[in-house]
Amino acid sequence: MTSLPPPFLESGYRHHTYSRKQKSLGLLCSKFVSLYDRDDVESVSLDDAARRLGVERRRIYDIVNVLESVGVLARNAKNRYSWIGFSGIPKALFELKEEALKEMSGTDSPCVKVLEDEEDDRSSDQNGDFADYKLSPASMDAASSLCSAACRARSVTDKRREKSLGLLTQNFVKLFLTTDAEMVSLDEAARLLLGDGCDSSQMRNNNAAKVRRLYDIANVLSSINLLEKTQQLDTRKPALRWLGTKGKPRADNDVAVAITPSTKQRSKRAFGTDITNADYKRSKLNPPADKKPSKARLRTDDSKECNLMGQTQLQNSKGGYVFGPFQPDGVSKGSGDVEEKGGNKLQDWESLASSFRPQYHNQALSELFGHYMEAWKLWYVEVAQGSRKLQQPCKSVIN
DNA sequence: CTATCCCGCCATATA
DNA sequence: TATATGGCGGGATAG
Numbered sequence A: 001m002t003s004l005p006p007p008f009l010e011s012g013y014r015h016h017t018y019s020r021k022q023k024s025l026g027l028l029c030s031k032f033v034s035l036y037d038r039d040d041v042e043s044v045s046l047d048d049a050a051r052r053l054g055v056e057r058r059r060i061y062d063i064v065n066v067l068e069s070v071g072v073l074a075r076n077a078k079n080r081y082s083w084i085g086f087s088g089i090p091k092a093l094f095e096l097k098e099e100a101l102k103e104m105s106g107t108d109s110p111c112v113k114v115l116e117d118e119e120d121d122r123s124s125d126q127n128g129d130f131a132d133y134k135l136s137p138a139s140m141d142a143a144s145s146l147c148s149a150a151c152r153a154r155s156v157t158d159k160r161r162e163k164s165l166g167l168l169t170q171n172f173v174k175l176f177l178t179t180d181a182e183m184v185s186l187d188e189a190a191r192l193l194l195g196d197g198c199d200s201s202q203m204r205n206n207n208a209a210k211v212r213r214l215y216d217i218a219n220v221l222s223s224i225n226l227l228e229k230t231q232q233l234d235t236r237k238p239a240l241r242w243l244g245t246k247g248k249p250r251a252d253n254d255v256a257v258a259i260t261p262s263t264k265q266r267s268k269r270a271f272g273t274d275i276t277n278a279d280y281k282r283s284k285l286n287p288p289a290d291k292k293p294s295k296a297r298l299r300t301d302d303s304k305e306c307n308l309m310g311q312t313q314l315q316n317s318k319g320g321y322v323f324g325p326f327q328p329d330g331v332s333k334g335s336g337d338v339e340e341k342g343g344n345k346l347q348d349w350e351s352l353a354s355s356f357r358p359q360y361h362n363q364a365l366s367e368l369f370g371h372y373m374e375a376w377k378l379w380y381v382e383v384a385q386g387s388r389k390l391q392q393p394c395k396s397v398i399n
Numbered sequence B: 001c002t003a004t005c006c007c008g009c010c011a012t013a014t015a
Numbered sequence C: 001t002a003t004a005t006g007g008c009g010g011g012a013t014a015g
Helices: A025-036 A046-053 A057-069 A088-104 A150-162 A165-177 A186-192 A203-223 A349-359 A363-386 A389-398
Strands: A043-045 A073-077 A080-083 A183-185 A227-231 A238-242
Touching (some): A043 A046, A046 A057, A057 A073, A057 A165, A057 A203
Antiparallel strands (some): A043 A080
């Protein structure tokens, strides 16, 4: 009753201008954010959100799932989330990265191919070693990707979790956090997000499904300005550019530390995600046919004061390699059972940094990581400390 | 035509 | 069981 079918809306039909854009996940997410990103908000009710935004609950789940993956929200209970805000992003990203690094350090893959896949599903995900970043272009490692079947014993529950939007989002983000590449073609991302390997079989259709999910993720992350939908400069192919890590482009000096948005707890618009009812939606350059998209769009993001910190733009051999595989399948609880978020995380950045560093074979990466640690530390400390009262969740998380 | 991706059915999870 | 979640992919719209 509350929902109106697409074609025909409420009052008459005066608005033949039905446009999907008006109901895009991204726009909805923007509304969602502006609705809750206030100092006095600390709890979010899905029911309330759905009602206030005038959409079906299903859509709220989509938004909330990805936002939670990047630390903007935290689940409390049924129908209940606590609003962390943008200040929670740095921490979340840091943890994601930490997790990603841990996973790829070859120590994983405890689960080899156990037995053949049962029923339908294909052996999803790949993982395996991360020895070198450059995996052979094609053919890759169809064989190695066979594994992962393992964890199936974990019952259906984990199985479902494996394909959740939230996990997909995390893996997607990890991809950007563990490499200096900032742009991935949609297609490539879709492939990496799951068991690529063999491109044969009827994975064609499967891939299409994944892409659909990728669009969902991209849309909400875009509205948060962590991501940007673009297209590869050469190939006009659609691609996604990560914005969550770069500082302002104009910083020549490698420094360009964080632009800590809220020195004071005041500015809740950490990420400058202000949505005006007007659709400020950037029109995607997309000129006629051969125009250079380059400067087409002006100040892409009105100086999102957000951005964690400046990072040197040492974009070296980006073109060469591909991202190593990470471990998608229900890893989280895979190995341990007691770990999870209980332990002592983010203890010493110092030690973490030093312990991680040696893992890089690539000098540039190593250096880059150093910057990451530095900047993150700064940012995190500042935000965590200064953040208004709603920092309680953070505090408790640490235990 | 292909790229996007909204919509909501219905399987699962949870209270 | 009822309700809450959220895969999943058909098929409509944008380009």
